[in-house]
Amino acid sequence: MRFTPNDRGFCMTAVVKEFDVKGDPRKRFTIQGASFEHYRAMLFSDGHIELYPRILADPTISLATLERMDEVMEKLAQGRVGQPMDAAAMLKLVEDDE
Amino acid sequence: MKFEVLQGVPHVEKVWRDLMDGLAKNSLTRPERGFAKKLAKAVDHLGKNPFHPGLQSHEITDLSDRYGMKVFESYLENDTPVAGRIFWVYGPDRAQITVVAIEPHPEDKRGAYNRVQLSALPPTRDVHSQQPATSQRSERRKR
Numbered sequence: 505m506r507f508t509p510n511d512r513g514f515c516m517t518a519v520v521k522e523f524d525v526k527g528d529p530r531k532r533f534t535i536q537g538a539s540f541e542h543y544r545a546m547l548f549s550d551g552h553i554e555l556y557p558r559i560l561a562d563p564t565i566s567l568a569t570l571e572r573m574d575e576v577m578e579k580l581a582q583g584r585v586g587q588p589m590d591a592a593a594m595l596k597l598v599e600d601d602e
Numbered sequence: 603m604k605f606e607v608l609q610g611v612p613h614v615e616k617v618w619r620d621l622m623d624g625l626a627k628n629s630l631t632r633p634e635r636g637f638a639k640k641l642a643k644a645v646d647h648l649g650k651n652p653f654h655p656g657l658q659s660h661e662i663t664d665l666s667d668r669y670g671m672k673v674f675e676s677y678l679e680n681d682t683p684v685a686g687r688i689f690w691v692y693g694p695d696r697a698q699i700t701v702v703a704i705e706p707h708p709e710d711k712r713g714a715y716n717r718v719q720l721s722a723l724p725p726t727r728d729v730h731s732q733q734p735a736t737s738q739r740s741e742r743r744k745r
Contacts, residue, residue: 565665565689565705573689573703576610577669580691585700586609589618591649594642597625601635 603697607649607690610702617704640678640686641704648676648690648699656680665689673702 525533540557547553565573579585609615621638624630630638647654657676665673671691679685689703 565703569703569705572613573665576613576700576702577691579611580694580700580702583694584611585694586611586615586618589607589609589645589701591607591642591646594618594622594625594638595646597622598635598639598642601625601628601630 605649605652605697605699607645608694608698608700610700614701614704637678637686641688644676644678644688645701648688648701652676652690652699662689 521537525535527533535555542558543555544558545553545555609618621630621634621641624634625638644657647657652674653659658680659674659676662673662675669691671693674690675687676690677685677687687705688701689705690699690701692699694700
């Protein structure tokens with residue numbers, strides 16, 4: 505057993521595998537049997553490296569979309585909106601195009 | 603109840619206008635035409651029934667908190683958020699809906715990786731000590 509740090513303090517985890525790895529000429533290492541797809545890597549000045557598992561959060565909105573939405577919402581608050589979206593007209597143009 | 607679907611200004615209006623112009627001039631690429639078709643169908647559904655099953659409309663509470671009004675998200679393709687989604691709010695008047703954002707935005711050629719967020723906290727469970735679900739079930743059966 506070993507005490508390892510994480511964001512919530514220290515937790516006790518079992519070492520299930522220990523092995524030596526050698527970097528390739530471009531100093532890349534292969535970790536076999538990794539349980540997660542994403543890791544947070546921390547490289548320390550004394551040469552040791554730590555990896556912490558990460559999972560993908562829910563898909564979120566891109567920053568660019570959020571900025572655009574902020575602007576649209578500001579205009580909406582002022583009562584400024586555009587014309588109605590004529591879906592039938594667009595569908596007709598798409599069908600004519602096909 | 604039918605709704606009038608309005609364009610948010612300036613961005614949604616611009617996207618809609620560019621698509622309409624492109625279709626009229628026959629200058630859209632095949633994926634752009636596909637996107638226009640999906641968008642038009644989604645808008646059509648939105649006007650007839652904002653909670654049409656194909657749209658999978660749902661409130662995004664983070665955005666509702668941010669803007670102080672309910673913001674909903676609808677998918678352009680059933681069960682496929684990456685195919686495109688629209689964000690909308692009720693208003694400004696009764697029986698009106700305003701589309702406030704369209705994603706993916708045609709101008710978003712780069713920066714897709716910005717959308718990927720990793721969890722702030724690593725999982726605390728010890729993954730190595732967990733057995734596959736099938737072996738857990740068989741053990742329960744033995745007991």
